Amino acid sequence: MSDIIVTGCAGFIGSHLCESLLKEGYQVIGIDNFDSYYDRRFKERNLAILRDRKQFEFLEADIRDFDYLRRKIRNTEVVIHLAARPGVRSSMKDPKSYADANILGTISVLELALKLNANQFIFGSSSSVYGLDEVPFREDSPADRPLSVYGGTKRASEIILHAYSYNYGLPVTILRFFTVYGPRVRPDMAIYKFAKGIFLGEEITVYGEGKLKRDYTYISDIVDGIIKALRRKFSYEIFNLGSGRPIEIIRLIRLLERYIGREARIRFEEKPREDMPETYADISKAKKLLGYEPKVSIEEGVRKFVKWFLNNIEENLRL
């Protein structure tokens, strides 16, 4: 089977995606630089699942190091670009590093894709591009008022991708992910911080009285959506990959309490300005054109997440 490049392969979504691609029989070249946004040990743990697989080659490299990557890789059919600095709040504190990694990084990966004669480019974008748009978010909403620099870097990348698709005929599929969760979720994400706090009996910080809404999407549904996108080529299309069923954060906390079997100690704080009050995906386009069909309910997803969290509790607390 053909070669696929996955950038950000040591991350949460990237490592799950690579696992599934290998199961499907693809040869995968994974690229990651263990960016310092969160502890490298989490990423080493993700990568351990992939490292000795015969069809997997790992390159520890920065996506902006075009010359090195050009030397190391001969050709590829598809590039799935997931490497980025994530994190809405932190992007307001260090905006330049976000622009650098996410915008210049994307251009570098695009240049590489052209040199390697790739015939498909899939980009991991985000619901944060929608900012102040009306819910439910549709792919044809303006998405021109993101609330964070992070959201801005994702939208800028989407627009630059259009120019590459237009000028070079590179088929581009943009997937806007909505709050992804599951085993090995990023440690900076609310669900992970809440689970840890609830387990340890420590106070957790909850914004906006727990009434902010998020369209939580289980990792296996996201991976399924990416693989479905891989099987269809478009000259340039954008798709929401969400569950289409947003919940209030307080409901997430109640589910975590139920499955962990302990009560949360909550401190409410005002919503940071850059946090979106609500994310809600209209997924009808992905259903129609990709055959995307999210399957995991929030109850089942949180139960599975907690099972993983508790089964690996010593490691999760040590890291």
Ligand SMILES: NC(=O)c1ccc[n+]([C@@H]2O[C@H](COP(=O)([O-])OP(=O)(O)OC[C@H]3O[C@@H](n4cnc5c(N)ncnc54)[C@H](O)[C@@H]3O)[C@@H](O)[C@H]2O)c1
């Ligand atoms: N997790 C979510 O809920 C979510 C939602 C929307 C969009 N996304 C996007 O999906 C992608 C994957 O997210 P994730 O949650 O798995 O994050 P993650 O941080 O776990 O994974 C990203 C990986 O990219 C790597 N990386 C960062 N900069 C790099 C660089 N310059 N060179 C090489 N590697 C680099 C990091 O080391 C990391 O392993 C990101 O683009 C993110 O913005 C995630």
